[in-house]
Amino acid sequence: MTDMKLRVLIAKPGLDGHDRGAKVVARALRDAGMEVIYTGIRQTPDMIAEAALQEDVDVIGLSILSGAHMELFPRVIDALKSREIDPADVLMFAGGIIPDADIEPLKGMGFRAIFGPGTSTADIIKFVNDWADARPVSA
Amino acid sequence: MAPIEALVEQLLAGNRRALGRVLTQIENDTPAGRRALAALYPRSGNAHTVGLTGSAGSGKSTLTGALAREFRARGRTLGIVAIDPTSPFSHGALLGDRIRMQDLTADPQVFLRSMATRGALGGLAPATSGVVTALDAFGKDIVLIETVGAGQDEVEVAMMADTTVVVLTPGSGDDVQAMKAGIMEIADVLVVNKCDLPNADLLARQLRTIVEASRSGRLTPIVRTASALGEGIGDLADALEEHRTYLGASGVREAHRREQARHQVLALARQRLIDRLVMAQGADGRLDALVEEVAARSLDPHAAADALIGEGR
Structure with a gap:
């Protein structure tokens, strides 16, 4: 029987070691019925893109608190593209400490939502499910 | 989306992205995934x-x-x-x-x-x-x-x-x-x-x-x-x-693999039969009715299983 499941990668690029937010989001998406791959902290852009390739995920959520997002996120996008993964085919979102001024540039890179502190996990679940429902059915 | 045959060809040529995508089709047991497995099995x-x-x-x-x-x-x-x-x-x-x-x-x-x-x-x-x-x-x-x-x-x-x-x-x-x-x-x-x-x-x-x-x-x-x-x-x-x-x-490997093949074929056949049965029965609510009876202890599970596959009763 065909059994489609949303596969989600939750990853923390960079050097900050605080992964409570990432774990809360990972658990919430699991409890919403998704298969969530959590890679742990201190991931390089290449490690994240490689995990996305091997796990063939539908969704990538990045969590960052160090302030290095404008440095690291473009490198994640490049690492995905170098592996023939079109960021437009994947739902990319980010969370953590991200100043308002950076939100538009990040959306321009392909991140479809930025979730700051205080975001309800219900909003993130709805955001992912809405995207999945609107997605064209692939063969 | 590339058709599965093209993906399988890329996989066999060593493309890791194609491997990841084929694995998803296999894992979801889609028709494309079954075609991929049919092509890959002789190469394994x-x-x-x-x-x-x-x-x-x-x-x-x-x-x-x-x-x-x-x-x-x-x-x-x-x-x-x-x-x-x-x-x-x-x-x-x-x-x-x-x-x-x-x-x-x-x-x-x-x-x-x-x-x-x-x-x-x-x-x-x-x-x-x-x-x-x-x-x-x-x-x-x-x-x-x-x-x-x-x-x-x-x-x-x-x-x-x-x-x-x-x-x-x-x-x-x-x-x-x-x-x-x-x-x-x-x-x-x-x-x-x-x-x-x-x-x-x-x-x-x-x-x-x-x-x-x-x-x-x-x-x-x-x-x-x-x-x-x-x-x-x-x-x-x-x-x-x-x-x-x-x-x-x-020479143990051959015997081992034969035993595994038998196990796998029977397991898949069993799953197919159950899927078919549940889909057919579920449609007219018969399974649900049997489940109710068993839960209420007015029917025993063996009799319910017999009824489900159309024996007895």
Whole structure:
């Protein structure tokens, strides 16, 4: 029987070691019925893109608190593209400490939502499910 | 989206992105996934498939990672299938095996795929054998299958792997526990992991006694490891390679694979029959009605099963 499941990668690029937010989001998406791959902290852009390739995920959520997002996120996008993964085919979102001024540039890179502190996990679940429902059915 | 035949061709040419995408189709058991498997199956059978099982917390993930590093140092390429449980309530899963194998992610000769059990029993996911077949056909020398933390009779992995490793830890149960049928009997290699802990010697001695008493022919080797410390990993890799050589030289492999093939065909046929039955019955609510009767104790489960498949009543 065909059994489609949303596969989600939750990853923390960079050097900050605080992964409570990432774990809360990972658990919430699991409890919403998704298969969530959590890679742990201190991931390089290449490690994240490689995990996305091997796990063939539908969704990538990045969590960052160090302030290095404008440095690291473009490198994640490049690492995905170098592996023939079109960021437009994947739902990319980010969370953590991200100043308002950076939100538009990040959306321009392909991140479809930025979730700051205080975001309800219900909003993130709805955001992912809405995207999945609107997605064209692939063969 | 490229048609599955093109993806399979890319996979066979060594494209890792294509491999990842084909695995998704196989895992979701789509028509495309079935076509992919049909094309890949004849190209498989060359990899040494190794299943690792043992109770939750016995250190399987760490051991799998350490073993992968050891085999990479010996120049082998690897596929790894790591299985974690699906929640019976939300049907979601948190797959965390990559955490203990982070450094392997950077190595293009290692391909790690996490799978959720999706309701299957026995320590594997329903599509595990298909995923192993694809990694094998891709050309990996060794495919490691790390089961979900298994109990005493979750022996499915032995029906899929060439070599089955059962991982035990000191203090995890007395020798009576170890003598129980099932998980002990499927071991081709026994591992005493966390051998730096107290009572590791005792466990190894108990296992030795059981092994010598119960098996005729090949003695199941007992290897001591402390995977987090990197101890004994070379010995374990040696034991796995010896088992592979033994399978090839003794002719046991052919018999083993025939038995596995029979098991697999019957398991799939059984699943197809049940799917067909439930779909047909579910449509007119007959299954629900039977379930109600059994729950209310007005019908016994045997009679309900007979009624479901159209016998008796």
